[in-house]
Amino acid sequence: MELDRIEILLEKYFDGATSIAEEKELQDYFSGDVAQHHEKYKPLFGYFVKEREQQFEQNIPLQTKKRKVVAWLSVAASVVVLVGVGTFAYFNQTQSQDLGTYDSPEEAFKETQKALALLSDHVNTGVESVQYIQEYETAKDRVFVDHHN
Amino acid sequence: MNQNEFMQLVSPFKSKIFRVAKRLLVSTEEAEDATQEVLVKLWTKNEVLSVYTSVEALAMTMTKNYCLDQLKSKRAGNLRIVHTNFTDREAPLQKQVEDTDTMSWVEKVINQLPEQQRLIVQMRDIEQYEFEEIAKILEMNETAIRVALSRARKTIREFMIKTHSYGIG
Helix, strand or coil, rough: CCCCHHHHHHHHHHHHCCCCHHHHHHHHHHHHHCCHHHHHHHHHHHHHHHHHCCCCCCCCCHHHHHHHHHHHHHHHHHHHHHHHHHHHHHHHHHCCCCCCCCCHHHHHHHHHHHHHHHHHHHHHHHHHHHHHHHHHHHHHHHHEEEEEC | CHHHHHHHHHHCCHHHHHHHHHHCCCCCEEEHHHHHHHHHHHCCCCHHHCCCHHHHHHHHHHHHHHHHHHHHHHHHHCCCCHHHHCCCCCCCHHHCCCCCHHHHHHHHHHHHHHHHHHHHHHHHHCCCHHHHHHHHHHHHHHHHHHHHHHHHHHHHHHHHHHHHHHCCC
């Protein structure tokens, strides 16, 4: 290649005025033996060629299919949990509705009376124990006589 | 579009995304993360991709925006990383490839350029995009791109002349 042409191309190159084809010409020239005063630019063009060889080899984590599976799994899991909680609540409800109801009114009346009697009995025991306290009160009044009256 | 079709669509330019991301973020690991991030984002746009005339240009714009955001948040968080201290996974391999030290000097000087100039050098000199495409990706006009590119190349040239005369090159 003519040295004059290289000279012109280099000047154009540094002015940012070369075309891609002209730049390829320069790169071809600098990949071989060059004139001594061009030696200094050799690493520059060599570096460009070397850099172009770097490749990206890693996998790209697109993962959309996995994400869809995970989404469906979570939907399935929540349905299972809902059904579980629902049936549990349902059976609990039916159990608590069994209050020991009587069918005939007479029997119910008797049982109610019995229950109320039991209740009043317990209330009376409570009142009896309060009467003891009244006893203490009268005894105290006998010992500590109020002189101000 | 299913996954296989998508992978076929992105396979011609996924390495370009990685290289552009690496130019801005410098660390290989971060660039890999950025590439995955951008491609996953692109995949979520799956349904509307047919609207775009060039999916590659769209992907490159997304990469640029993502990486600049990353850098911004890093700076905002006062976590600016001194890139030269990075222990890079690929470093030993690169050293084997290099016959001299000068190529890593070139890398250093390019990575010291302002972000926009770095992007333009990457897209033009390494990825060999036409100015029209770069203008579309960076959302700039072609003249501004030529000016920035010329400035960047001249900075590199100055550096190459200096190191050469010091006998490093």
